Amino acid sequence: MADIFKALADPTRREILLMVAEKPTNINTLVDHFEMSRPAISKHVKLLEASALLNIQTGATDTRQRICHIQLEALKEVEDYMEQLERFWKKRMDRLGEFLDNQSD
Numbered sequence: 001m002a003d004i005f006k007a008l009a010d011p012t013r014r015e016i017l018l019m020v021a022e023k024p025t026n027i028n029t030l031v032d033h034f035e036m037s038r039p040a041i042s043k044h045v046k047l048l049e050a051s052a053l054l055n056i057q058t059g060a061t062d063t064r065q066r067i068c069h070i071q072l073e074a075l076k077e078v079e080d081y082m083e084q085l086e087r088f089w090k091k092r093m094d095r096l097g098e099f100l101d102n103q104s105d
Helices: 002-008 011-022 027-033 038-050 073-103
Strands: 054-058 066-070
Touching: 002 011, 002 038, 002 073, 011 027, 011 038, 011 054, 011 066, 027 038, 027 066, 038 054
Parallel strands: none
Antiparallel strands: 054 066
């Protein structure tokens, strides 16, 4: 899960994920969208792929094209973790509320 958080920590990678979530996108389109070099975008894409957030496939008509597809399954682990944190903090806040209520009595 650390790889996923590392991947999500960068705003460029988060934007890439949002673009690819809307529709599968080729690397050239990503390069055109950002003011970065192709190697820089490729580095971001490779990290997202290594984190299992993206899957890269070759184009159906042009095998030189690399198409990015989002892999939302990898985010399930993050979602589960965030739900655990939410339950933990809700319980703590409820206890704090009870404590404060008892202090005013």
